[in-house]
Amino acid sequence: MNNPDIVNHNNVQSLNAEQPLKSGHLKSIILRADNITLKYGRHEVLTDASFTVEAGDYIGIVGPNGSGKTSLMKAMLGLITPSSGKFSYAGEVRDNRFIGYLPQKVISGDPLFPAKVREVVAMGLLSSKRFPKHLSLEDYKKVDEILSRLKIGNLAEKKIGNLSGGQQQRVLLARALVSSPRLLILDEPTSALDPKVRENFYGILKELNEQDGVTILLVSHDIGSIGQYTKKMLYLDRTVVFFGTYEDFCHSQDMTHYFGPLSQHKFCWQHDDLQESAEAKPTFHFHAPHIHVDHVHAHGQSMDHSHESDEGYPEDPQAEPWNVASKAPSATKTGSSDKEARL
């Protein structure tokens, strides 16, 4: 295995993959991000982010709006190219059919789009095909299997535009899963779902992660609640603020500094009282009254940030936070005088 197949795809190199993935086995690194910096034009949206993803991980990528999490995800998928740094994938993972992707928007904005659920899900098999692409009966059997596994077999012949948001989301999850990917990347998958459907959706992900050993990266702005589902946290705020397990998060003094003890306690979901209240109230949100002063504006740049007031964002740090190079120390003081302080 000294000769890994090099896949050059937007600064992507391949790693030696240890062995096929099974939960409980020796953990192998399937993705390593080294010093990733992402820019849109002159604006740096993410600076010097490094982390590793091991087989079997279930990582919540969280952070406020504009923190660079969606950009990071797009870069991982090869949709944008890092201005510096590189992603290294285990060889067979980079081969696209081993990455399942669930985009944020549910349907391409067009309820008239004439596509049956079966046609949409079959799309997930195309990346493994060569020209001329042809879907066999066996392929459609796979499609039907994944549909019935996600308990939407009855929708196979329905037009996708006629389904509810939760049903559409499941159809797209089926599309992401039909090629049996080893790595699943999800972008805000539950933002359009109501609490009951959301619980159900996380249940499916848990099963995939624990029983099938699928590695999951889940982008979310809902830091207040995803701690109860994911195993690790990657907290971004235009750079990596924290990466590790929730247990580490809870015991980190730096994070106490950064988030304040109460928020830290609530985000890490390591405590019985919270677990119980989560079961009783699955949509638990952390309602910290806060004024989220945006350092982007404090820098005088213009990026489109919309602030949501009660999504459980951290209060602004009292002190210079750990590992946050781009943060302007004066941000809390100078603040934002006009339109961005919409609270």
Add this chain to the structure above:
Amino acid sequence: MMTFIDSIQQAIQYDFILKALLVGSLIAISASVLGLFLVLKKYSMIGDGLAHVSFATVAIALWLSASPLVVSIPIVILASFFILKLSEKASMHGDAAISLVSSFSIAMAVLIASVAKGFNVDLMSYLFGSILVISNFDVAISAALSLVVIVTVMFFYHDLFAVTFDEEYAQAVGMNTKFYNYLLAVLTSITIALGIRIVGTMLISSLIVFPTVTALQVSRGFRMTILIATVISVVCVVLGVFLSFAYNLPTGAVIVLMNAIAFALAFLIKALRR
């Protein structure tokens, strides 16, 4: 009714009617297999824009006494690339890019026609189409190229579907979405350049949009929509050619009229189903 059947029998005695039926049907099929992708990608107007470019290229060809098809196809393909490039640059929306190219082309056609006097009548036949003057050479090229368009769409069907459904997803799973956008542009250009001979510059885009929108009223699946659109389009062309012969009406206009009736029927069926 009897007279209409009589005139059909009479019509198929004529060579030019048979040619018109053959070329018309093939172009109808090409246009309607492309139509769904273009309509869903919000490129309905590209047919119109490229038809105007074709019109300008016909003026150039007549001026140079060259074969309109040979001159048209490459220039129209280039124009379609130009439209894509213009709208790729965020400074311009797709519809704005189309109307720029479109009006510029008409201006060029009018200028050329006025500078090189003497072929205005020929040029006018390309404005509204004519089935009387199709040469054997035109028939051969039209048949061959429509087959190329149809077969290419069949080969790339799944990719085109994925790119039309969600371009970002297609890109994320490793598809070269740019290639497919340009492929669609090339195929559309060919179809338009072939089609203006029969239905005319002003009406060719209706062959792309009408059957597709009609099919969308009654279908659920993607493949089924294309199939229904194709059938409707061919029926409309055949009926249109016969009716225009029987009642001495302009062919292109009658074809579009048939399409409008088909749409009204489909709309009615959809309304009654509710």
